[in-house]
Amino acid sequence: MKKYRVNVQGMTCSGCEQHVSVALDNIGAKNVEVDFRKGEALFELPNDVEVGTAKQAIVEAKYQPGEVEEIHPLVKVNLGNEGDYDYIIIGSGGAAFSSAIEAVGYGAKVAMIERGTVGGTCVNIGCVPSKTLLRAGEINHLAKNNPFIGLHTSASDVDLALLVKQKNELVSQLRNEKYVNLIDAYGFELIKGEAKFVNEITVEVNGKQITAKRFLIATGASPSVPTIPGLTEVDYLTSTSLLELKKVPKRLAVIGSGYIGLELGQLFHNLGAEVTLIQRSERLLKEYDPEISEAITKALTEQGINLVTGATYESIEQDGDIKKVHVEINGKKRIIEAEQLLVATGRKPNTESLNLQAAGVTVGSLGEIVIDEYSKTTNSRIYAAGDVTLGPQFVYVAAYQGGIAARNAIGGLNRKINLKVVPGVTFTTPSIATVGLTEQQAKEKGFKIKTSVLSLDAIPRALVNRETTGVFKLVADAKTLKVLGVHIVAENAGEVIYAATLAVKFGLTVEDLRETLAPYLTMAEGLKLAAITFDKDVSKLSCCAV
Known part of the structure; x- marks a missing residue:
């Protein structure tokens, strides 16, 4: 058969x-x-x-x-025979723990190797610390700029040291509850040290060689620093070190305005800094639909954040405590000065110290580990998952890939990675959420499409919030009216996008969205209103009318 x-x-x-x-x-x-x-x-x-x-x-x-x-069925590992371990996982983040828990379920003897702090990027230096500080910044901003007459709110100077202390306590709590304590609970071993491959079945850690039948590389990624003259001689910050500042700078310049630059730039603006975002491209989030870029640009500008687009970086220098970024824009020279400089120009995979050539593992042009649709590297014994592969940089994607890797590597299954429908959220205010195809991507795939664009000022929830800068956009197949993509700039866009993800994944149509009851005065109602907008003017409908 x-x-x-x-x-x-x-x-x-x-x-x-x-x-x-x-x-x-x-x-x-x-x-x-x-x-x-x-x-x-x-x-x-x-x-x-x-x-x-x-x-x-x-x-x-x-x-x-x-x-x-x-x-072709994968070979199921013969557990408990030769070798030190059935499964060695290098790294200890979301992909690593998901994979370890799955492998233990098969009865495998599992070891996890970590050279730094257990828990990886998300809990230690990424999602958790940044989002709790973003919430603090949002509250501070609203206290100084609430949109309701008759409310008299104010905020004094921020004590950043106390905020960072509270943030670190939360990080420590979640690191222990969601990572460290699970090691004993599931019965795998933690080995502290840096792993380096000796051959395809052996790694060296702390001078000792250990073997395994299968490996998972889940070492994540770290901030990437661009080549700009003078940058290496300047005291710049990365997304990691910025979150440890004890004092809000008067001025912060940000090189790069992807999701990291946008989130952290707005955070410090909300805490009281004068913030300038600098980028090479002419518009923010150029890979998104233009309506999304326009909406977030308008929102940030209205809030008072300085945007510098179309910049060519010439050099960077430090004069005392002041950093000076020399750029050229449309042929004109400009110097941007700030007390602190954040470099937020993407992330690079952590593969340099692994000695992957000894294991026969191929890496790509950016150092990322090349995997197939089963999460397997060019060495059939070794798998990789998470940010080290430079796939979608989300902890939930990493955890999903890690689970798939264990099922295939240890369970002998043939589970394919399916990343056709991956929601993404940028936690600015308003937030940006997207899932599925953009209009341009849909056209490139050969779809004839219809789109619906609905301004936030047509959504009752936004009106009562008195925050109407934003947009909902739906992309649909013109023939079947199946929803191909949903893109949102709005408060709670990250909550709404899960419903949109289900619509895209399970092939719901515009009519399905129209015919489904949506709670009134929720932001999620925007999905239904955007669906109605394909052939009606919602401004001429009564509340809740369909």
Whole structure:
């Protein structure tokens, strides 16, 4: 018997699954699994039945078969025999812990190697510390700039040292609860030290060589620093060191305005600093739809953040405590001065010290580990997951990949990584959330599309909040009206995007959104209103009218 996976177009419901399943059963296929949401069928065929016969059966059932893949089962690890460990994980972040917990469930003897602080980027220097400080900054900003007449609020100077102390206490608590304490709870071993491959089954840590049947590399990424003349001679900050400042600077300049630069720049603006964001491209978030870029640009400008776009960096120098960034914009020279300088120009994978060539593991042009759709590297014994692969830089993606890696590496399964529908959130105020295809991406994939763009001033929740700078945008297939992408700039956009993610993942249509009841005076109602906007002017509807 041979096992196959075939893409099937045209399925829209569980009844379609049954039709395809019966068609395959009739030609002798075994262990048939059909999923209309994924648009695929899994089945086994006797060696004397050609896969073309299966494709023809699907055609006769009135569906369209696409690419066919023969699935070769991975070799399941023979646990508990030779070697020191069944599974060694290098790194201790979200991908590492997810993978360790999954592998222990198979009965594997697991070791985790960590050269620094247990917990990885998210809990220690990323999501948790930045988001708790962002909330503090938002409260401080609202205290000084609330939009309601009759409310008299104010804020004094920020004691950043106390805020950072409180932030560090939260980080310590969550690190222990969500990482350190789980080591004993699940029964795997933590080895402190730096791992370096000796060969494809051996790493050296603290001068000792240890072996394993399978490995996972989950070493994450760290701030990337661009090559700008003079930068290395300046006392600049990264996203890590900025979060340890004990005093709010009078002026902060930020090189780069991706999600890290936007979040941390706005944080310090809200804490009282004069902030200037500097970037090379002509518009913020150029990979997003223009309406999203325009909305967040308007919001930040209204708040008083200085935006410098289209800049060419010439040099950086330090004069006493003042950093000077020399740029050229449209042929004109300009110097931007600040007490503190944040470099937020992306992240680089942590692979330099691993000696990967000794293990036969290939890296890409940026040092990222190259993996296949099963999370496997060019060495079949070694897997990789999370930011070290330079996939989507989200802890939930890393954890998902880590779980897949363990199922394949230890369980011998053939689970593919599926990152077709990944929501992303930038925690500015208003926040930015996106899932699925942008308008441009949809066109590049050959879709004929329809779009709906709804300003936040048409959404009742925004009106009562008195915060109406923002936008909802839906991208849909013009033929089927399936929702291909949703892009939002609004308060609580990160909460709304989960519903949008379900819509994109499960092929809901614009009509599905229209016909689904949405609670009034929630930001999530914006999804329904944006769907109605495809063919109606919502400004001419009564409250809750459809």
